[in-house]
Amino acid sequence: MDAAQPGGPSLPQERRLVTAIPGPKSRELTERRSRAVARGVSTTLPVFVTRAGGGIVEDVDGNALIDFGSGIAVTGVGNSAEPVVRRAREQLERFTHTCFMVTPYESYVAVAEELNRLTPGDHDKRSALFNSGAEAVENAVKIARAATRRQAVVVFDHAYHGRTNLTMALTAKNMPYKESFGPFAPEVYRVPLAYPFRWPGGAANCAREAAAQVIDVITTQVGADNVAAVVIEPILGEGGFIEPARGFLPRIAQFCRTHGIVFVADEIQTGFCRTGQWFACEDEGVVPDLVTTAKGIAGGLPLAAVTGRAEIMDAAHVGGLGGTYGGNPVACAAALGAIEEMRASALDAAARRIGAVMKARLSALAEAHPVIGEVRGRGAMIAVELVAPGTTDPAPAVAAAVAKACHAEGLLVLTAGTYGNVLRFLPPLVIPERLLVEGLDVLAGAVRGVA
Structure with a gap:
């Protein structure tokens, strides 16, 4: 997973924060968006993208975020794969x-x-x-x-x-x-x-x-x-x-x-x-x-x-x-x-490796934080369901808070679930393993900070 990445090898495969998230240029574009785009079209994270590839999404302010979303499972082969x-x-x-x-x-x-x-x-x-x-x-x-x-x-x-x-x-x-x-x-x-x-x-x-x-x-x-x-x-x-x-x-x-x-x-x-x-x-x-x-x-x-x-x-x-x-x-x-x-690139095998890394880290995190009721999924389609500890009662506010904390630290994650209490992870199948691990570190910090 650490080989040369498709999708613009000139894009450094590293998380980089140079402004708050979102930065001033993204906030300016968000104002334009509000005047031009219908309100019913939602946005998970209002950073405006200029480049993406491998496991990184770069925004107009020069921030480089780790991508755990893949455009909702679309860019499995990486953005702009050769x-x-x-x-x-x-x-x-x-x-x-x-x-x-x-x-x-x-x-x-x-x-x-x-x-x-x-x-x-x-x-x-x-x-x-x-x-x-x-x-x-x-x-x-x-x-x-x-x-x-x-x-x-x-x-x-x-x-x-x-x-x-x-x-x-x-x-x-x-x-x-x-x-x-x-x-x-x-x-x-x-x-x-x-x-x-x-x-x-x-x-x-x-x-x-x-x-x-x-x-x-x-x-x-x-x-x-x-x-x-x-x-x-x-x-x-x-x-x-x-x-x-x-x-x-x-x-x-x-x-x-x-x-x-x-x-x-x-x-x-x-x-x-x-x-x-x-x-x-x-x-x-x-x-x-x-x-x-x-x-x-x-x-x-x-x-x-x-x-x-x-x-x-x-x-x-x-x-x-x-x-x-x-x-x-x-x-x-x-x-x-x-x-x-x-x-x-045998991306089916790459997905299995991603899943093994993620499940091991997330299972350890769940043992330390009972707000994580379950870790589930296969391959590079993994999720945690957040609940009131000791119950199966959904905790959507916790999920939203963890996602927000991840975004602020340069990790793009998505929520899901009928009750809005699931964090879902869909990294590109070409993400470098060190970026995957770094993203999991950011997630662990967010869970600790919120839970």
Whole structure:
């Protein structure tokens, strides 16, 4: 993890604070932002970025922050990774757009071929490309409905699937995602998630009991023969990096197979080496019918996809899938560069090393500070859930205070969770190990100072 970093090797890989965070130039730009940008667009940390690469984000005031966010799991290969920049630049010089539905181009096909190879399962597959994760999820539902001629969609507690009307209906958390934006799309049904830390029957019984409840709800309240798709994140993202209890996903996938329900794995945040495997479903050998991807797919350019069984993907009629910008040629070139970098640098293994370092440090921190109720996650997708010590009562104010303290010391961290009490860590997979350790030192100091 200490090799030469993609994304501008001239950017020193060191934390540097030359002003308060945010600095005067960032504060000035924040004033301009308030007059120009809609209030509903939020900002986690109001520092305005000029450069980024490796494990560093540099702002307009010259501060260099350690990046534990990766643009919400997008820049796993690092910002401006060399293969991404090279391929995107070459494509920019040839053409920027034709619309694949009008006059196609090879890079779209090449990305689809890569996705068909990389996603779990050795069955015949097809892919379709879009712009965002929400678009991918929405199209997965369309495809499942076309294939099954059914309407109902089943989703889970704590889920996040996007901000469009349909994906808001699929998302569990009201604020800030759904508040005042309804009514939402119908025929969406929510079922319990196997959340070990909060399962009433205890973690040991979680997978079996939660799966039984899910199957009971689907059978009695929806009707299995009415369900087009079950959509789940193999590790929940915005919901708090929740790993469903082992055995839960295979049980649900088997129920879907038995009843002709399309099992959709939302791998938008977990995919592309983030969890230490190319896709998180691989951890339990689960082979989804459809996989949705985005975020880490193209090194920072907007691209998303649905990949799945050929007979399901081809159920949609000609012209039923697509969009003007879906599979943009520059984004496709970037995706091919990102996949090249993932292979060349074995970023799945890098993620596992990151996870080992983080879990060891965070587990020791949890032993010293019972405000940390749980350390969880896989690979470079790790989180701590903060609670009132000795309970499972959420402590969102503590999470916010720790995040603020980290930001002030030059460490970019994100919060998450249905209750807002989770600190989630998504470092670039190319972060130097010494920066990773330094970031964990800053985090430990923040926890000590707050808790």
